[in-house]
Amino acid sequence: MKPSTLASLLACLLAAGLALPPDPAWSDPAKPPPATVPLPPPQPPARPDDLVPPAPQVTPLPPERPPELATGPDKGAVAKPDEPPKETKTTNDTKDAPAAQPEAPLPPARPPELSGESALALKVSAPDDTACLRRLERLGARFEAASPLGNGQCSAPHPLTVTALADGVTLEPAATLNCRAAEALARWTTEVQVAAQKEFGESLKSLALGGTYVCRGQNHDTDAKLSEHSFANAIDVMAYGFTKRASLKVTAAPDSTPEAAFLASARTSACTFFRTVLGPGSDAAHGNHLHLDLRERNAGHRLCQ
Template sequence: MMLAGGTLAVGLALLPATPARAVEAPASAVPTPPPLPPERPEALKPPVAEPASPPPPSRPAELKPVVPEPIREPVKDVIRDKPSETAKDSPKETAKPEIPSPPPSPPERPPELSGSAALALKVTPPDDTACRTRLKRLGVDFEPLPPIAEGQCTAPLPLKVTRLADGVTLPQGATLTCRTAEALARWATEVQVEAERTLKHPLTGLELGGSYVCRGQNHDVDAKLSEHAFANAADIMAFTFGGRASIAVKALPEGSDDAQFLRTVRMKACGFFRTVLGPGSNAAHANHLHFDERERSGGHRLCE
């Protein structure tokens, strides 16, 4: 008895030292004397978690008649209900949760390669019949290639193009979509006109650095896929002519016929391709003209 009383006295004497225990100890200690001390620590932990549980019981009552399904929505409804009580606080509290939602807008992939449209492509490939007819009418030599599917690099209806209009050859050949091949062919006719006008010699060929290539932009593995990965782009390294030296694409001093020719045909390309890059655009395009048909929101073009 003496020992028990002594321990209790010590326990009570120690409790006041910590304010948290001092407040709750008396309330729980009164109903049951000795056996409680060991149970107090356990009783103290639950109370911390309890504050969160009490609200739920009231939520289901309000939600069952409306939306009994999701568990997450009850939290939103509780937040909405609280602000409604105080008109001033409601706009602030509701505005915060709504702000983080907008982010999902990144998808910049061409519409033909995203979401349901991409699935539709697999089921029914685009009909290039009309485009191929136009290519033949332009005098383009081409033949269909089997569908390309290398991971994310795809081209359902690629063409092997070896010659453009007016006998302009592509010695390396080009693997392109019909749409890109048509743009290249139409641009080549403009290049032919410029060659005759400025250089007084006919254009006979285009040296290509690449058409379809499964890679990222600027050969960067971490960058998003280049339009080359969709047979939607062509790199022009040089122009060859009949009766004169070829012209390699590079930065040329203004004033020469070669510089005038390069500047003009590059400008004209902007009328046929959505993307035109070359010397001066960036280091990656210092030695060639890059053309592609990347689709951008709002129909924006990149002509540099």
């Protein structure tokens, strides 16, 4: 566009009141337009009168506690909701003191029969062996009642003298046992009889015993805990006798022989009837016999070695 033509156009706009005063910067097309400052946003309209915020809600107070449910020294008095709690005066000595704990109740007095000489005279009643004796008879055992045994802490209130078991198996010598130990021995012997028939093809005739009731410590140690022999609750088996073949001592036997198989079977089956089974290989004290007893242990634990 020619300068003369631009000048005439501006003159027409000014005459019509539509043009702004000329700006030297705008007249030059090579220069960019000046930066403009953004205008602030318009003010929001006023809130209508019908949109005034509601008045704050007041939470209602709970009902007063009935007089019959009041606690404390003034049971009949009920505190008013608007009345502040009364302050109690405390001294410096009691302000920081801990609250007194209620005293623990004393245990009841010991009954007279459990005190002094009366307590020393108490005796634990022996178990009733009536049912055990009937079972022992049905197992084919031969026995008779013996006099009560007692030597300090060693005791057996109802011992039995057992001379033979089922199938004519004799005990050499006769065993002095309580009924439970005699019943376990009789039941175990029936399993030994089966092993004798299997390994040797003949019957068990006798059991050679090393001891039953003996008042002593374990492993003959005077400082050790009392052995179950002290209560007629243990048996030491030294050898097995048979009808035709020679007797077999309880000892280590060569592997892969009928003797080794028989001894292992008899020892394994004993763990089913007794709570303690010790023999050759357990320790030096049991290298030549099989120790069997019914010692009670925690949770029914058994010692089978």
